[in-house]
Amino acid sequence: MMAEKRTLDVALGTTGVDERGLPVTVPLGFEVPDAGAVEEAPEVGGEHMLLNMGPQHPATHGVLRLVVELDGEVVIRVIPHVGYLHSGFEKLGEYRHYNQIVPLTDRMDYLAPMANNVCLAMAAEKLMGIAITERCKVLRVIACEISRIISHLVWLGTTGIDIGAITPFLWMFQEREKFYNLQEAWTGARLTTSLTRVGGLMADIPDGFEDGLRATCRSLLGVMAEVDRVLTRNGVWVGRTQGIGVLTAEEATNMSMSGAMLRASGVDYDVRKDRPYLDYETYDFEVPIGEHGDVYDRYLVRFEEVLQSVRILDQALDRLPDGPINVADHRVILPPKHAAMTDMESMIHHFKQVMEGVPAPVGEAYFSLESPKGELGYYFVSDGTAKPVRWRVRPPAFINLSALSKMAQGHLLSDLIAINASVDIVMGEVDR
């Protein structure tokens, strides 16, 4: 099958082989010692090896299984197998009221549950034509950006481990813990937040949350500066990431990539800018764009997104208005408990919402937002009842993962780990 011999170059800066089978190297920014000593490469042509990786493998970030065809150490083909965590969420959603779907969304992208909650509420509100309050908008922006930071911190930490840098992992999880404490103070849960309700939020932020968030952001910026110093110009990091898993802008667009996977390839598409929601057009922030579409550019893009999220959080805290978090319409939002117990009208609303749910008009709505993984879209089809006919999740991690085979071709097995890490998958969302 592979007629021509492949050669391996074990010098620093090896980034796989090009279409002629020759090693591709990229400049490291410093002098690399002469690699002449290893120019006689071992012959590895001939038989291909089948390697099974996962579904229980720490570097596959969950229950992903990869069947890899190897020629020596060079990846010829990757066949991903997903579905080990399939939970039938879309089917379950058809049997639930819109608000009852919120807990399911926690369990999809469990590294950024609040962004998923917000997306569900926004999609249902688009379907029902509900306009939310100003305070709710800003709080949802805060929820989305905290999610982005948490998710990117986990990504940076685990990717560092995959490539051999353990220190950032510890720093990242320390910082993430602080955001989790805030998340817990707000929603009562660290992971299964279930923050939103159709038409509002489950709870307002607690006392001290704003100061806590500002302080946490400041400490995060300090740690990010250290990570920048440790990784961004680190020879090993650069050598393991530059030129690896390249997707051109055309390829990334054609393969429906989204999020950092698309932007690292140089395509300027961010749902926050291109289909603004929650008044994102009024916030002052930049969308980082890569040039080369490799693992290194994905790192740079996600790194910068964390810093931009801090900017957005600062602005959101500055503008956070007073007022209600929920719409005043008690056909949509439960009346306060004391009213339900003392006032006939409120009791009827309470009863109807709990027993019958909130009916949505006949129609359909697709709403998408920029989740940490990419464009997260929820598509509802309603036949006029309180339960959707169809609830479709456009899962960014699932679609981004589909490019793995293409990206890994011709790279070394160890680079496959780096490429897989750079996709930023979360299997709860891939498998749903």
Add this chain to the structure above:
Amino acid sequence: MNPSADALERHFGSAIRRVTESCGDTIVYVELGRLREILAWLKDTPDQAYIYLVDVTAVEYREPERPLEVVYELFAFSRKVGLRVKAELPKDQPLEVDSMVPLWAGANWLEREVYDMFGITFRGHPDLRRILMWETYAEGYPLRKDFPLRGRFSRSEQVRQALNANPEAHYSLEELGIAESYQELPADMRGRLARGERGQIAEPKGGA
């Protein structure tokens, strides 16, 4: 209303069945047989330029007589506008539609998922296998309305099948072929793989 809807009606005439709007999204229903032609036109015509395929999915309604729909969600980067294109698949005909993988490589896994969940076949798809359910899954298509929420088989039958599953079935024949070890497998295993018997899946007892 998205102006692309008018342009489509001018260009394709009766192949555009109807145009509706819901919650601000424009939805174009097109003739099933010309779906690929219409999507290719939307993608390649410069003033349309829907170069980004956001999503592929399908919808089945609760009314049993209503046809299934395949849904293509498109987006044009240059004009920052989205369009939803749908085609209806009547249930009394084979559920088949042309694959869009030649237009968008991103349709690959999305169409596999629709096939897996709804049983819609995509003609010309390079690799139409189940994706979320396992390849020997015998209970049907989970997102169809006639599929019960708890599955067609009883829990005990599901457990029995899981315990009886053949570990060989974790690799496809194609994957074993990669290893160049196919010839070294035991003869009975080779025979089962060649005949496509992948694990012992018995018929369910006593229906759903």
